[in-house]
Amino acid sequence: xxxxxxxxxxxxxxxxxxxxxxxxxxxxxxxxxxxxxxxxxxxxxxxxxxxxxxxxxxxxxxxxxxxxxxxxxxxxxxxxxxxxxxxxxxxxxxxxxxxxxxxxxxxxxxxxxxxxxxxxxxxxxxxxxxxxxxxxxxxxxxxxxxxxxxxxxxxxxxxxxxxxxxxxxxxxxxxxxxxxxxxxxxxxxxxxxxxxxxxxxxxxxxxxxx
Amino acid sequence: xxxxxxxxxxxxxxxxxxxxxxxxxxxxxxxxxxxxxxxxxxxxxxxxxxxxxxxxxxxxxxxxxxxxxxxxxxxxxxxxxxxxxxxxxxxxxxxxxxxxxxxxxxxxxxxxxxxxxxxxxxxxxxxxxxxxxxxxxxxxxxxxxxxxxxxxxxxxxxxxxxxxxxxxxxxxxxxxxxxxxxxxxxxxxxxxxxxxxxxxxxxxxxxxxxxxxxxxxxxxxxxxxxxxxxxxxxxxxxxxxxxxxxxxxxxx
Numbered sequence: 001x002x003x004x005x006x007x008x009x010x011x012x013x014x015x016x017x018x019x020x021x022x023x024x025x026x027x028x029x030x031x032x033x034x035x036x037x038x039x040x041x042x043x044x045x046x047x048x049x050x051x052x053x054x055x056x057x058x059x060x061x062x063x064x065x066x067x068x069x070x071x072x073x074x075x076x077x078x079x080x081x082x083x084x085x086x087x088x089x090x091x092x093x094x095x096x097x098x099x100x101x102x103x104x105x106x107x108x109x110x111x112x113x114x115x116x117x118x119x120x121x122x123x124x125x126x127x128x129x130x131x132x133x134x135x136x137x138x139x140x141x142x143x144x145x146x147x148x149x150x151x152x153x154x155x156x157x158x159x160x161x162x163x164x165x166x167x168x169x170x171x172x173x174x175x176x177x178x179x180x181x182x183x184x185x186x187x188x189x190x191x192x193x194x195x196x197x198x199x200x201x202x203x204x205x206x207x208x209x210x
Numbered sequence: 211x212x213x214x215x216x217x218x219x220x221x222x223x224x225x226x227x228x229x230x231x232x233x234x235x236x237x238x239x240x241x242x243x244x245x246x247x248x249x250x251x252x253x254x255x256x257x258x259x260x261x262x263x264x265x266x267x268x269x270x271x272x273x274x275x276x277x278x279x280x281x282x283x284x285x286x287x288x289x290x291x292x293x294x295x296x297x298x299x300x301x302x303x304x305x306x307x308x309x310x311x312x313x314x315x316x317x318x319x320x321x322x323x324x325x326x327x328x329x330x331x332x333x334x335x336x337x338x339x340x341x342x343x344x345x346x347x348x349x350x351x352x353x354x355x356x357x358x359x360x361x362x363x364x365x366x367x368x369x370x371x372x373x374x375x376x377x378x379x380x381x382x383x384x385x386x387x388x389x390x391x392x393x394x395x396x397x398x399x400x401x402x403x404x405x406x407x408x409x410x411x412x413x414x415x416x417x418x419x420x421x422x423x424x425x426x427x428x429x430x431x432x433x434x435x436x437x438x439x440x441x442x443x444x445x446x447x448x449x450x451x452x453x454x455x456x457x458x459x460x461x462x
Contacts, residue, residue, distance in 0.1 A: 015298075016345030019383040020318075021368045022337055025327050048384075056384050085278060086262035086287040143278040203278035205270065210457050 011044075011059040018045070018056060037064055068097035071137045072121070073145060075104040076113040079124030085143035085202065091121055100126055103133040105145050135184055135192065147195045147204040149187070154210075213442050215396035216461055217450060218415050219353065220246045221442045223307070223394045226351055227252040232304045234297050234343055235259055237274055239353040240307035242460040243394070245271050250449050258296060260339035262288040271455050294339070298346035305391070306343040306350040312365050313352060315409045315429050317372030317390030317402055319344065320365040327367055337369050344370035349391040356395040361427040373407035380407070398423050399439065400431075408432070413439040 017023045026042045034040040039061040048055040070090045074082040081102055083090065094100045102122075107130065113120055136142075139152035159165035177183045184192065195204050216239075223243035227233065229252040235244035244257045245268045258264045261275040265285030272279035281287050297304050311334055312320035321340050325331035344350050350370070354360055372390045374380050380389050392412070393400040399413040410432040411423055420433035442450070455461045 014342070015384070015386075016342045018345070018371070018385070019368075019374050019379075020341055020371050021322070021327070022341045025367070027327070051384075054384075084287075085281040086259075086276070086284075087289040088261040088276060089290045091289060092291065141276075141278050143281055147278060197278070201269075201278075201282050203270070203282060208457070209273065209459055 011061050013048075014058045014060055015048075017043075017058050023058060063093075063096055065093060065097045067099045067101065068093045069101045069103065070094060071103045071133070071142065073104065073142060074106045074108050074113065075102055075127070075130045076108055076110040076124075078110040079127040079130060080110065080113045080120050081122035081127060082113055082119055083121040087121065094122055094126055099128045101129045101131065102127050103131040103136045105134055105136065105142060107132055133180065135187075136180075138184075138187065141203065142197075143202040144197050144199065146192070146197050147207055149191065149195050150207065150209040151191065152187070211441070211444055211447065213447055214461070215415070217447065218439070218442060219243075219394055219396050220450060220454075220461070221250070221446050222399055222413070222415070222439055223247070223351065223353060224251045226392060226394075227255050227305070229254045231255045232296070232302050233257045234293075234304055234306040234339075234347060235275075236306070236308045236338070236340065236343075238309045239460060240309050241272055242455060243307055243351075243353060244268070245454050246450060249454050250446055256285075258293060260290060260293050260343070262290060262293050264288055264293070264296070271459060273459060290339075294342055294346065297339075297343055302348070304347045306347040308340050308343065308350055308352050308370065310352050310354045310360075310370075312360055312362050313354065313393060314362060314365050314372075315431075316374060316376050316407055317352065317393065317409060318365060318368050318374065319352060319370035319372060319390075320367045322367040322369045324366055330366075340370045344372065344388065344390075345385060347388050349388055351391050352393045354393065354395055356397045356423070356426040358426060358428040361429065363429050373402060376407045377405070397426065398436075403432075410434075411436040413437050415439045416441050 023043065023045060030040045044059045045056050046059055048057040072081050072083045139149040141148040159169045177186060197203055198205055220242045224246035227247035231252060233244055233255055235241055235257055247255055248257055248268050256265050259275045259280045263280035263284050266280050267283045270279045296302060308319065310319040310321050311324060321334055322336045323330035323333050374383055390402060397418045398411055398415060400409050401412040402409055411420060414420060414423060414436050420436055424431050424433060
């Protein structure tokens, strides 16, 4: 639970999952877990110290990723990060990680992000590396810049069902493409224009998603 | 008026929602049902997603919990931890909409594996927020296709706690509230007995017999209380087809 490791705690209590296989069963055996700072136990159930008699609570060990990589709309020249749209677990995973890499659509002047600090998500002292990567979230969306690419994702959905078509996809779109420019050329300018976000809505209204 | 089972399912689900309700929506048909509720039955319902999109207007149907359509024109955009602070909030009556691969007679849900957990035939994406939503919300509604492979005597994996083994077992396990309210399928609406918490047939859709529901259910079902579902009105269908899912992304 990354919420735990943002603070110097070893575990986070959770009142959910009791009586389910999420608590009862463990996917990775102890011999794979008990190394590199990974706790041996997936979780521990304890008596709830503040609960009623017989109440139990699930304790989740803190997650400590070596590296977190996130994509953001804007990073300033000093490394301050601004994210538009929801943040899911991005901020928690950055605060829990030993190193943070932020890829971004734009690098903007530090003075610009300082004009409206309420909108900023991460301070520069948590960010170890910044990578300028326009369309870096493609084929998924980057709100206010571009929508997801439905043609690409529908293709991906079809090829992901089979190991051979999956390998062919990787060859075509990942290993076989020599640069991010070549990748974007392959996607095509017209398609990138189709998925361009409306600057008010943040996505591409009316985009054909079939 | 002609309509498909999935159209009936989306509208039957939307009818569960009252104006002002606070809804936690998963993906797929759950997203369609939430949008239907918002656009037809409960325009003042508040819908939020585990990724942190809180109260979007849903002008367009989202396809995933991180679709920019769950962020657009929202009350606010937050994150995972904040979303669950609303699911579990004691002041709020929150209803979760979930999908499922398998369900049992007590509304316990499997969205993790088919087959043995350590050597599965099919591995799904797993709980995601489903276990926590089912644990912490005031109640949940499940959407799924009806079939004997899906309505089973024993789950291959228990992901989301329902009424566990029936009667008071959910409360004894430590849950202070919640539990499954209904299951909406392509054939019918199922609910749970107030005392035993066993699933029963509450409503069957036009053209569906109780025998047909039983044949598609892998455990004995009480069908004696079944009413006939009110068919969709022309207006409900018009909004569903023209406004909610004009590209038939989930309606098919």
